[in-house]
Amino acid sequence: MELKRFRISIAGITETHLVGNGTDPIGEGYHLLWSGQTTTRRNGVGLVLDNKSIKCLLSFTPVSDRIANARLSHKQGKMTVLVCYAPTNEADDEAKETFYSALANELSKISPHDIVILLGDMNATVSDNHDLWRQVIGPVIPDPLNDNGLRLLQLCSMHNLVITNTLFARKDIHKYTWYSNDGRTKKMIDYIIVSQRWRSSISNCRTYRSAEIGNTDHRLVVANMRLRLQAQRSQPRPTKIDVSPIKRYGPSMPLMSRTASTHSCHLKVLRTHGSRLRRMSWSQRPQILEGRSVLRKHGFSSIRLTSLSRDARQGFWATCRPTGASMVSATS
Template sequence: MSICFVWKQLQPLVDEERKKGNIACIKYDKLVVKKPKDKNRGKRTRESSDSLNQEAQKKASKSKTPQSYTKKQTEKSTTNKLKQNQQKICLPQRLVPAGALDQNPPAKRSETFNIATLNTRTLRTQESLLELDKALENVKYDILSISEIRRVGEKITELNEYILYHKGETPGQRGVGFLIKMAMKNYIQELIGVSDRIVILNINLPRYKKPWTIIQTYAPTEQAPESESDAFYCTLSDIIKQYHNNFIIVMGDFNAQVGCREPGEELILGKYGYGKRSANGHRLIELLLQNNLTLLNTVFKKDLKTKWTWLSPDGKYKNEIDFVITNKPKFFNDTHIIKNLNFNTNHRMVRCRLKKYPTKRSRDKIKNKMTVEQHREKIDLSLIDNLKEILNSNRSAIEKYDLMIKQLSRLRKGNITKEVKFSEKTMELLKERNALIKDKSKTQEN
């Protein structure tokens, strides 16, 4: 017997039980009947004494509403709850056969793309990759950019749930890459490995007119030579200028402390900075100012105690050195830190939430201050007469249409001539000049 046939047989029994006042529903192939809860059940009936009656009278005198009204109100509330429970049981969330329940209701879709960055310290071995996979089971992410992968060469590997891309040059050092969920595979445009410190992902996210360029970086430390740091920021600035027409995200381990906002930095930093500014922090600020970028870590208000992203090996120092930067901060809902990631690293994951539905620009409200009479004064009366003549003529519809367009083209802004009014003094001067011109012409004739 099919399930639909069983449901059709049990449906009349469900209706009968509901008429009796019971709660009835079909669960799989069985009828489930429950009696409504009685609020008065369980109360003990006791003999009324004088003391109890006196207390009840005091309570009744204090209360403003009579007992009859409260009883009616409780009866109404119980009936409303029964109706709500019946509606919850009866009505499915989407279209199903008559009398059937939806066994697989649709899941809620997320309204954001989760893009994150993490310094893993190493992903050189397959065991460390499996450890990261296990740690990310309960973490929502669509794209994860990684620093210090420490895998030599440039390679793309497709696994069950994600795509791994990495770029490395020196064995056992540096290396950057991406972990991209398989659901985003069709949106990938290209993956570019610039060096073992910079990689690029160009991706066409749905509902966005322009592609997104995600740049993962691993900057030199404060102890590195200045020439190495300057060369890194020069190449990064050139890449940002190359993709300036796209929506850009620059993220990763910058090994820089930005600190709080200073005067003149309102467009690139938010109110919520953390720590003190270092030498690499000054370089990063110059990069933001040159390319009109915004540091998202400082835009959204968070607890200062939880903003750190790096812990020193001895556990004494905590700094914020992992950042997310963009040229479109309005497209992001939040930027926060994943605190309890079960992975062997002294860095914490930084995750930003990109809106799936980009915000539209608000159109400027055009207020027409001119009245109807002022508009009529602008329109030439002769034009209206010409249009009437064209409509009343014996020409074809196409000829009338062409002639009317020619006439109406006179109403364009470029063709409207504004009336110039002269003052009385200028009019007198014009008359005097005209008289002088006439006198000169008479003398020349004589």
């Protein structure tokens, strides 16, 4: 199977001519999900998923014989894939309006967090006016604009989509997706369209003439997509308060009964300068909790209490001020 040879995980096919809708394995590790008319074998669209992708399938909605909707999950979120088969450019305006209204309705239902991928035969040639449609198309446009192309550009602009076929400069044989029976007329009418947000994740999009995909005048269009996602930065873990210096230097029930936030600065001083204080005798140890000026005099960093209220600061100093030579304890 050509899908396996080209290592394709998700493929959209049109003109399946299958009745109704359903899901069937088609061999070589692929599954077909299709949507068609209830009685006649006309039009029809289908989605082919490999074994890995079918396990990620959340839902499949056969909208009509021209539109099918599938939603898949991946590690970072959800992905919605639409397979479409638009009326020809010569069709009447009513048929075109019905199709594009239904397609716009399906796009409006998609979650804004989903990756949107639109695959299909749009029977449209888009404009070469890159300046006007800069957010929708790239600089590579081989054909003039037609009516279907204008409708497609307006749809993509409204729903923030970009046509990936136009993003990469290729030879003509790798641009055109449809050839007439005489081989003289050729056009780009089959597209792979993605959300503008994921435009940079498309690394390649081209046509492969060598793919043998049955009796059809269309060529296989393949795009390589990689997801560039940045993990959210984890929140810093709160610093654990070390109370061992208080336990080491004697009873301090008044301090321990206070909340940890009130005395976090006090404990930080003890944790930072505890080894220095242990080397000093009791008579040499300064009363570091007497005030900021005493701390600066003895070379200790000042205690920051700006985040506390006025009453909390007064209570902090009243509790921490020693009565004797002890450093932390209210009793020696």
